[in-house]
Structure formats: C-alpha cells, structure tokens
Amino acid sequence: MIPYGRQSIDEDDIRAVAEVLRSDWLTTGPAVDAFEAAVAAFAGAAHGVALSSGTAALHAMMHVAGIGPGDEVVVPAMTFAATANAVCYLGGTPVFADVDPRTLLLDPADVERKLTPRTKAVVAVDYAGQPCDYEALAALCRQRGVALFADACHALGATQDGRPLGALPPAMTALSFHPVKHIATGEGGMVLTSDEQTARLLRRFRNHGIDTDARQREATGAWHYNMVELGFNYRISDIQCALGLSQLRRLPDFLARRRAIARFYAQALRGIPVAEPLAQRPGAEHAWHLYVVRLAEGIDRRAVFTALREQGIGVNVHYIPVHLHPYYRERFGHGPGLCPEAEAAYESILTLPMHQGLTDEQAARVMEALAHAL
Structure with missing residues (x-):
C-alpha cells in the first residue's frame, strides 16, 4: 500500500535521538529551547513555544486568547475536528463558516456573515498547506475588533508573497509535527507569535500553570515554584525535539x-x-x-x-x-x-x-x- 502520508526517518535522525537519550535531560531540557528557536527562525517568527501536539497548541492558543463561556470563535467547516474542539475545551462556541469552493480555504465573505457581538476570534485553517487570504481576514477582524489566529498545522514551509507563516497577520499560529506532516517529532506542535508576553503565557499554560520549569529552578538552585493558573501538562520532550531539529535540517x-x-x-x-x-x-x-x-x-x-x-x-x-x-x-x-x-x-x-x-x-x-x- 502506498500511504497518503508518512514520516521520513534517516540515520541522522536516529543519532540525534540517541544523543539525547545519553544526556542528562529527556524533557524540559536544552533540545526544547533549540527546537523552538530553529522553527521560529525558519518560519519568520520572534517566538516559538513547543507543545505535546498540534491540538495542544490550538488549546493553548485559545486559552491565552481568553476564550471562555459565552464567547464565539469562527472556524472553517472544512478542517480536522481539533480546530473546533479547542474552542469547546474552554467552554466557547465554535461558529462554522463556509469555504471557497476552488481552494477549500476559509471564505472571508462568509466569515463576515457569521460575526456577531459575541465573536472573540477567527481561526483560519491553511487547508492542505496553502495560506488563507490573510489580508482580507485581517482587515475584517481589525474592523470588527476581533482577534485573528491561524491553524497552520498543514502549512510549515508555505509563504504568501514571499512572507513565511510567522510574518503573516495572525497574532498566533499553530503548527503540528505529527508523522504525516512536513517534519515529525512523533507527536508535537508549536505556537508561533511575535509577542514575548504571549510566549510566556503559552509556556506557563503548557506546564500546569507554573511560572518556572525544572531546568530554570535547577539553574538558580531554587526549589520553590508558584502555580498561578490552572494549566495542563502539554510539555514536549527533548527526545521529540531532537528528532524535530534533525528533521528541520532536511x-x-x-x-x-x-x-x-x-x-x-x-x-x-x-x-x-x-x-x-x-x-x-x-x-x-x-x-x-x-x-x-x-x-x-x-x-x-x-x-x-x-x-x-x-x-x-x-x-x-x-x-x-x-x-x-x-x-x-x-x-x-x-x-x-x-x-x-x-x-x-x-x-x-x-x-x-x-x-x-x-x-x-x-x-x-x-x-x-x-x-x-x-
């Protein structure tokens, strides 16, 4: 059977993973920082925050955006369920907008029809790997005071008019590193953002809502930490990030x-x-x-x-x-x-x-x- 998608693993990938397995850090270690920096640089973003899956990235994005009960988020009908599920996780209501029949990308005209006073955000999906019409969507969202985010889990490496994903209008952009995607970490995801405070909040959410991680505490010789919000264990391991770094080179x-x-x-x-x-x-x-x-x-x-x-x-x-x-x-x-x-x-x-x-x-x-x- 010729599969519709699959990973491509070589000996360099295996060596990269083995090197981490022989190191002191299997999670929350230096490979995570290196992977985040490398993907962000490739995608033209100031910050990348790696998480355990693309779904975790979408959930974290919705959390940091403050989505909650009573809020509506417009999402395309033609997408994987995770895009809408992330809204439901927080008690929000996904509002489904139609797609352009030629591209199956989110239709800005139908988005406009679906906006209400309760709309807090629009999540555009780069279906199949092609960027949406972000200029039209951004203009609409600015006019209506609505946040614009991207589910670019299909689109690592795509550009629009020469601009990579991290340089496009969405305030946050979610990526996936599932084995059928462009690079594999086994499971894994990332949120790209240009805002340092947003990146800090994303990192806190992926670590139980705690304001420091284990490596930061070891570096300062501290044991004390503060859980300041209800977060999740959405951390990604150094093992996965070592594989991702190796894959990114190819x-x-x-x-x-x-x-x-x-x-x-x-x-x-x-x-x-x-x-x-x-x-x-x-x-x-x-x-x-x-x-x-x-x-x-x-x-x-x-x-x-x-x-x-x-x-x-x-x-x-x-x-x-x-x-x-x-x-x-x-x-x-x-x-x-x-x-x-x-x-x-x-x-x-x-x-x-x-x-x-x-x-x-x-x-x-x-x-x-x-x-x-x-």
Whole structure:
C-alpha cells in the first residue's frame, strides 16, 4: 500500500535521538529551547513555544486568547475536528463558516456573515498547506475588533508573497509535527507569535500553570515554584525535539520533493478531465501537506476510493465537515445546509498520496490507478 502520508526517518535522525537519550535531560531540557528557536527562525517568527501536539497548541492558543463561556470563535467547516474542539475545551462556541469552493480555504465573505457581538476570534485553517487570504481576514477582524489566529498545522514551509507563516497577520499560529506532516517529532506542535508576553503565557499554560520549569529552578538552585493558573501538562520532550531539529535540517528538501510531486500530479491530471486539483491562490507558495482533487459530478467517489485501495493506493478523504459530526450535531444542533460549499466538497474530494518519500514510480502508479478507477 502506498500511504497518503508518512514520516521520513534517516540515520541522522536516529543519532540525534540517541544523543539525547545519553544526556542528562529527556524533557524540559536544552533540545526544547533549540527546537523552538530553529522553527521560529525558519518560519519568520520572534517566538516559538513547543507543545505535546498540534491540538495542544490550538488549546493553548485559545486559552491565552481568553476564550471562555459565552464567547464565539469562527472556524472553517472544512478542517480536522481539533480546530473546533479547542474552542469547546474552554467552554466557547465554535461558529462554522463556509469555504471557497476552488481552494477549500476559509471564505472571508462568509466569515463576515457569521460575526456577531459575541465573536472573540477567527481561526483560519491553511487547508492542505496553502495560506488563507490573510489580508482580507485581517482587515475584517481589525474592523470588527476581533482577534485573528491561524491553524497552520498543514502549512510549515508555505509563504504568501514571499512572507513565511510567522510574518503573516495572525497574532498566533499553530503548527503540528505529527508523522504525516512536513517534519515529525512523533507527536508535537508549536505556537508561533511575535509577542514575548504571549510566549510566556503559552509556556506557563503548557506546564500546569507554573511560572518556572525544572531546568530554570535547577539553574538558580531554587526549589520553590508558584502555580498561578490552572494549566495542563502539554510539555514536549527533548527526545521529540531532537528528532524535530534533525528533521528541520532536511525540510527544504522535503518541501522541494512535495512540490515536484504536486507538479507531476497537476500535469497528469490534465489528461483526466473528471478529476481536478484545487486552485492555488495568487502569490501563495504551497507547502503540499495534502494533494486533494475534486471528482466531477456524477462520479461515485466511494467506488473510486474502493477501487484505488484495492490497487494498493492509500487514498483518503480530508475532511468530513466538522459540524456534521455527531458530537456537534447533538451539542449545537447543527446539520446539513449550514455550510453548503464545504458539504458539497466533502462529497467529491479525494486525497492522493503526498509525502517526501514518494518515488517517481509510485507517483506514476498513483496517476495510472486513478485514471483506471475513474
């Protein structure tokens, strides 16, 4: 089976992890600081705060933003559930906005329709690895006095008009280092921010709400600490960060390979008129976490999915619109018709294999199998 995504681990990665295992610090140690600094520098941000997962990063972001009961946060319907779940963790209400049918990115016009006096923030999702229209979203949020955040868990390495993620308008940006993402730490995530105070609050939240960590106390010879708020154990280990640092050195090559596969797919799809890639926004440099195609009306997506799986092609579907999941239907009374573009897209989209380990031969096999299945 050719998987839709997977990690790429080499001997340098293994050596980096082994080196930490022989060190004094397995968690809250120097590898965490080094990884945070390296990712922040790569992404053009002043600060990076690493956490145990991308979901933890989203949760921490919502906490620091002060989301709570009575607050609404606009999120796209076309995303993984974690984007909306992070709002629910704090008692807030996710309000689902529709997407542009060409890109499946958050539609600023529908965001504007969904804003109310209770809206406290908008979270845009860089679906598949392409930055949203942050200029339009930022202008809207400024006008309405609403915070703008980014779920860029798909998009490490993407740029807009030459600007990396950390230089774009969102006040905080969440990343993920799950094995199917651009670099892997096993599980892991990060929040990027330009504000030092925000970074400090994020670090406190990931460490039980305590104002210092173990290494800081050892450095000063102190034992006393203060828990000043209710936080979580969302720390990431030095073992994971050592792997992430090693992976980060290869990220430019990983991105180049993903982009080469995307070009090959796009060329091949010109000969398959009933399968169309998503559009790319002007000025956007796509990071290609996912390669998603939309099948023409009348094509049985389930039959195509099954046929490809039977041929060893690990296709997938990203995503079921979040408001259609049973939890959101039951808790908030959502149902079909809330976000028609996302719902229509869900019925026709298919995710093809996309990862840096995919060979030319495998990519050709994917296209041949897709053409045959269709």
